[in-house]
Amino acid sequence: MFPLDFPLNILKRRAQVGDVVLDPFCGRGTTNFAARLVGLRSLGVDSSPVAAAITAAKLATTTxxxxxxxxxxxxxxxxxxxxxxxxxxxxxxxxxxxxxxxxxxxxxxxxxxxxxxxxxxxxxxxxxxxxxxxxxxxxxxxxxxxxxxxxxxxxxxxxxxxxxxxxxxxxxxxxxxxxxxxxGISSNVTGAVRLADSREPTALQPETPEVRFDWVITSPPYYGMRTYIPDQWLRNWFVGGPDAVDYTNRNQVVHSSPEDFAADLRQVWRNAKNVCAEDAKMVIRFGGITDRRADPLSIIKDSLRESGWRIQTIKEAGSATMGKRQADAFLRYKTTPMTEYDVWARRQ
Ligand SMILES: C[S@@+](CC[C@H](N)C(=O)[O-])C[C@H]1O[C@@H](n2cnc3c(N)ncnc32)[C@H](O)[C@@H]1O
Known part of the structure; x- marks a missing residue:
């Protein structure tokens, strides 16, 4: 999960009234919630039923x-x-x-x-x-x-x-x-969430066909972090899964090699390009353990090759998140330090 401030600050500073926001790996809906807070509509897509249910709750209007x-x-x-x-x-x-x-x-x-x-x-x-x-x-x-x-x-x-x-x-x-x-407070602006595999060509289609997305703000799984579904098995049971650990990792991007992983991400960036406005911007927070065979920066750059997006800047992510969240999960198994980057790209 990335901190709410990450998408919120981007949208507060840079988004225009009426912009529409997409997160193809929405997880717990942080981007969608940030969009809602600044009065923008959004679509979140995730292949995990737990993620989709949590995002839906962030977009509900009730008392x-x-x-x-x-x-x-x-x-x-x-x-x-x-x-x-x-x-x-x-x-x-x-x-x-x-x-x-x-x-x-x-x-x-x-x-x-x-x-x-x-x-x-x-x-x-x-x-x-x-x-x-x-x-x-x-x-x-x-x-x-x-x-x-x-x-x-x-x-x-x-x-x-x-x-x-x-x-x-x-x-x-x-x-x-x-x-x-x-x-306690509710906003009239809301958004939508879809349980889908973002690699599928139609997964990122907007709810209303004439809408184009102006922003993609997202954080794909970090390379090697393949335990989203097993790590969430109890919550997954609650939304209809089995009452034992589910190791299947159905509909998740593949981690068999850095190349396969980058190819899966590239497919998602291409799908995103097809549903975005001409001047759309994409911000990706990405990381992983730095390793000779799987450097996170090379993987993310490779994924953006011929994806329809041109990289504009790459910054190391703020120290507030360094070593936390996804990194925490990693550090249960490994002790290698984790680096996170924010990659800004423009639709070509
Ligand atoms: C790093 S998490 C996103 C965290 C999110 N930014 C947040 O703040 O909660 C990555 C998400 O990608 C989802 N995911 C992995 N493969 C996917 C796929 N092929 N299609 C859609 N979602 C996928 C995982 O289920 C996980 O929720």
């Missing part, structure tokens, strides 16, 4: 009261039909919490079309797992990392050895606190 009413209705009117029962699940969530999560999950799988439901689903995804708080609970799970889902065998051992039992968290109270934080 705290509507979100809470929807949550109460689901909890009182439904029974959970399928509750995962393996040891991991018994340690990860208190039985009453897991039962409630399953009611929500099944309700959303049946119908998640109203803004209140879309917002509620996003709130629950954000609260699904995380550390235990000293004060009021913010997460539903037993002690967990906030950003990625732990592997079941490791997590179960961790909880058992420390005798950490899952708490009977007050679900509605957690939802209310989060709803107040995110939905």
């Amino acid at each position: 705290v009261d509507d979100i809470l009413a929807e949550a109460r209705r689901i909890l009182t009117e439904r029974e959970a039909r399928q509750i995962p029962a393996s040891e991991f699940w018994q340690w990860a969530f208190h039985p009453t919490v897991l039962d409630a999560l399953c009611r929500f999950r099944e309700a959303f799988l049946e119908d998640c079309t109203t803004d209140a439901r879309i917002a509620l689903r996003g709130i629950i995804l954000g609260a699904l797992h995380g550390p235990k708080q000293k004060t009021l609970p913010s997460y539903f799970s037993n002690q967990c990392p906030r950003t990625y889902a732990p592997k079941p065998a490791y997590a179960t051992r961790f909880w058992q050895e420390r005798r950490l039992l899952p708490e009977a968290v007050d679900i509605l109270a957690v939802i209310e606190r989060r709803a107040k934080r995110y939905y």
Whole structure:
């Protein structure tokens, strides 16, 4: 995830009234949310169902009261039909919490079309797992990392050895606190999100055919960072995936070699060019571990070759993000330092 300030500062300083913004790797919808904050329409595309659901929640227009009413209705009117029962699940969530999560999950799988439901689903995804708080609970799970889902065998051992039992968290109270934080103010301008593989020719088509995008602000997966789907397996379960780690990496750009990876990105840049205005600008934040065979700068330059975009400037990304976010995930496995670049390009 890149920080909100990154797309926000670009759009505040450079965008014109009426510009339309595209993010072909929208992740949690940071670019779309920034566009909304400055009153611009946007489209976010991502092949991960979790990413698409979180982005949709950032674009929902609803109120705290509507979100809470929807949550109460689901909890009182439904029974959970399928509750995962393996040891991991018994340690990860208190039985009453897991039962409630399953009611929500099944309700959303049946119908998640109203803004209140879309917002509620996003709130629950954000609260699904995380550390235990000293004060009021913010997460539903037993002690967990906030950003990625732990592997079941490791997590179960961790909880058992420390005798950490899952708490009977007050679900509605957690939802209310989060709803107040995110939905206290609402903007009339919104945007759209699409669950799609951005390499596909039609994935980036605007919702209205005559619209052309003026800005592409994005951050593709960093080369070698191939664990988005397995790292999000619990959230992926909540949006309809299996109740065990999903290693398939379906519809994600390939990491088999720097060349294959650059070719996949090039396809996305070409698709973006086809839906952009003549003077559109693209800003890409990209990085990776610096390695002789896979230098991030060479990969991103290679991806832009014959893509319909001309590189204008390349800057090292600000120190505020250095070593954080994607880098954090990397550093769980490797100790090589991470460099991030901002590449500015213009449509040719
Ligand atoms: C670095 S993350 C984007 C983070 C985003 N900037 C944010 O702030 O949350 C890269 C995203 O690319 C998505 N992705 C990977 N391959 C894709 C593909 N072929 N089509 C669409 N999205 C893809 C991943 O699911 C992931 O969400």
